[in-house]
Amino acid sequence: MLFAFAFNATMASVLSPIAGLTFTSVFVGLNVLSLIPMPHGVALMAVQKEIWVNDIVEALYKANPFLNFAQNGDGYVLNGKVVHIPQAGASPSVSKNRSSLPATVNKRTDTDVTFALDEYTSDPVLIPNADNYELSYDKRNSVLANSKSAISELMAEWILRSWSPATNIVRTTGAAVAAHTPSATGNRKAITWPDISALQKTMNKDSVDKADRFIMLDSDMYQMLVDALSESQYRDFSAGLDIANGILGKRYGFSFMERSTVAVYGNETTPVCKDPGAAGASADNAAAIAWQKMSVIKAVGTVDFFEDLKNPQYYGDVYSTLVRAGGRIYRNDGKGVYAIVEAAST
Numbered sequence: 001m002l003f004a005f006a007f008n009a010t011m012a013s014v015l016s017p018i019a020g021l022t023f024t025s026v027f028v029g030l031n032v033l034s035l036i037p038m039p040h041g042v043a044l045m046a047v048q049k050e051i052w053v054n055d056i057v058e059a060l061y062k063a064n065p066f067l068n069f070a071q072n073g074d075g076y077v078l079n080g081k082v083v084h085i086p087q088a089g090a091s092p093s094v095s096k097n098r099s100s101l102p103a104t105v106n107k108r109t110d111t112d113v114t115f116a117l118d119e120y121t122s123d124p125v126l127i128p129n130a131d132n133y134e135l136s137y138d139k140r141n142s143v144l145a146n147s148k149s150a151i152s153e154l155m156a157e158w159i160l161r162s163w164s165p166a167t168n169i170v171r172t173t174g175a176a177v178a179a180h181t182p183s184a185t186g187n188r189k190a191i192t193w194p195d196i197s198a199l200q201k202t203m204n205k206d207s208v209d210k211a212d213r214f215i216m217l218d219s220d221m222y223q224m225l226v227d228a229l230s231e232s233q234y235r236d237f238s239a240g241l242d243i244a245n246g247i248l249g250k251r252y253g254f255s256f257m258e259r260s261t262v263a264v265y266g267n268e269t270t271p272v273c274k275d276p277g278a279a280g281a282s283a284d285n286a287a288a289i290a291w292q293k294m295s296v297i298k299a300v301g302t303v304d305f306f307e308d309l310k311n312p313q314y315y316g317d318v319y320s321t322l323v324r325a326g327g328r329i330y331r332n333d334g335k336g337v338y339a340i341v342e343a344a345s346t
Contacts, residue, residue: 053303053304053305056148056151056303056305056321056323057300057303060148060151060152060155060300060323060325063148063149063152063153063156064152064155064156065244065245065246065257066156066214066216066246066257066259067156067159067298068245069212069214069245069255069291069293070163070291070293070296070297070298070327071293071294071296071297071298071330072297072298072299073085073297073298073299073327074299074300074301076299077117077299077300077301080117080301080302080324081116081117081301081302081324082114082115082116082117082301083113083114083115083116083117083297083299083301083326084112084113084114085112085113085114085297086110086112090108090109092106092108093106111332113297113328113330115162115326115327115328116326117299117300117301117302117324117325117326118155118158118324118325118326119322119323119324120151120154120155120322120323120324120325121320121321121322121323122147122148122150122151122320122321122322123147123320124306124308124318124319124320125144125147125318125319125320126311126314126316126317126318127316127317127318127319128315128316128317144319144321147320147321148321151321151323154276155323155325156259157261157276158276158326159298159325159326159327160216160262160263160289161263161273161275161276162326162327162328162329163289163291163296163327163328163329163337164263164265164273164287164289164339165273165289165329165334165337165338165339166270166272166273166334167270167334168202168334168335168337168338168339169265169270169271169338169339169341170195170198170199170202170338170339170340170341171189171340171341171342171343172188172189172190172191172192172195172340172341172342172343173189173192173194173195173343174189174190174191174192174195174224175189175190175345176188176189176190176345176346177189177190177224177345179284179285179286179342180218180220180286181264181280181284181285181286182280182284183279183280183281183282183284184280184281184282184283184284184285184286185282186282186344186345187344187345187346188285188286188342188343188344188345189342189343189344189345190224191217191221191224191225191288191340191342192224192225192228193225193228193229193251193252195340196215196225196251196252196254196340197252199215199252199290199338199340200252200253200254202338203290203292203336203338206335206336208292208295208335208336209292209294209336210253211292211293212292212293212294213253213254213255213290213291213292213293214254214255214256214257214290214291214292214293215254215255215256215257215288215289215290215291215340216257216258216259216262216288216289216290217256217257217258217262217288218258218259218260218261218262218286218288219258219259219260220286221262221286221288222248222256222258225256236251237249237250237251237256240255240256242255254290262286262287262288262289263286263287263288263289263339264278264280264284264285264286264287265284265285265287265339265341265342266281266283266284266285267281267283267284267285267344271285271287271339271341273287273339283344285341285342285343285344286341286342287339287340287341287342288339288340289337289338289339290337290338290339290340291336291337291338292336292337294330294336295329295330295331295335295336295337296327296328296329296330296336296337297327297328297330298325298326298327299325299326299327300323300324300325301324301325302322302323302324303321303322303323303324304321304322304323305319305320305321305322306319306320306321306322307319
């Protein structure tokens with residue numbers, strides 16, 4: 001009730017000068033309108049959908065903070081399905097003390113950064129007496145927590161897959177450790193701090209911006225690096241801790257992040273990244289992904305919430321969710337994005 005009065009007061013302050021009426025008359029009129037009974041469900045439907053959609057969008061980024069460290073293509077989404085970003089062509093050549101005229105005229109050829117957004121849908125969820133959940137964020141959030149979590153996880157896995165490079169691959173060089181991807185067998189060379197240092201050098205030589213560099217490791221690879229730090233090194237590393245943004249530490253110019261799985265590559269001469277859910281193999285290798293913020297892009301398009309109120313078969317309300325999202329390596333030459341892939345070891 002207090003929220004309704006506050007809302008009506010705000011609207012009265014906006015509408016009264018437009019309508020040429022006093023604040024009091026508009027305020028009273030809005031309160032009277034609020035008391036008019038509406039058919040069951042009518043008043044709640046639009047508000048309910050808006051609340052759910054906002055909750056879903058918030059969950060996508062809250063569960064996957066690494067998505068905040070990329071170019072945001074949300075503003076370039078066409079029809080909720082495709083991202084289309086015009087990209088300027090090469091810069092013109094420059095001469096010092098030009099000796100001959102006329103200068104050569106070159107036409108700049110612009111290109112496009114384009115990618116389609118994938119569609120993620122949740123299984124329908126039955127909520128008896130949904131109106132009871134409308135007033136409490138905690139209750140609503142708990143009801144659809146599993147659906148939102150599942151969509152967030154799958155979306156994150158596929159965006160990481162889209163960021164996993166086909167080139168710019170380096171192999172680990174450490175001592176032998178047991179393979180830890182689900183189907184892998186045998187030993188692999190552990191990831192080491194010299195591997196991270198070498199990657200920093202590679203990015204420097206590729207003229208990648210030194211600011212906003214990130215590296216995502218799976219839990220096993222992250223622990224290998226942490227275990228190799230001395231007490232003082234760990235203290236310096238963890239000085240960069242920023243839990244709210246998913247950053248666990250900073251070293252060699254990288255902000256380190258961790259999740260249960262990141263990427264799996266095969267063991268070809270040039271390793272190829274596998275799709276999430278693809279069949280595993282004994283020669284599979286875990287991988288970490290490193291990037292500079294402006295070298296990758298992600299976008300969320302359509303977010304929709306479907307409802308079937310008072311379904312007579314289920315004696316309740318049925319809900320499901322649809323999200324379109326995707327990403328890619330921003331530059332066509334792949335610069336600024338690298339994979340550290342495990343190497344086989346005896």
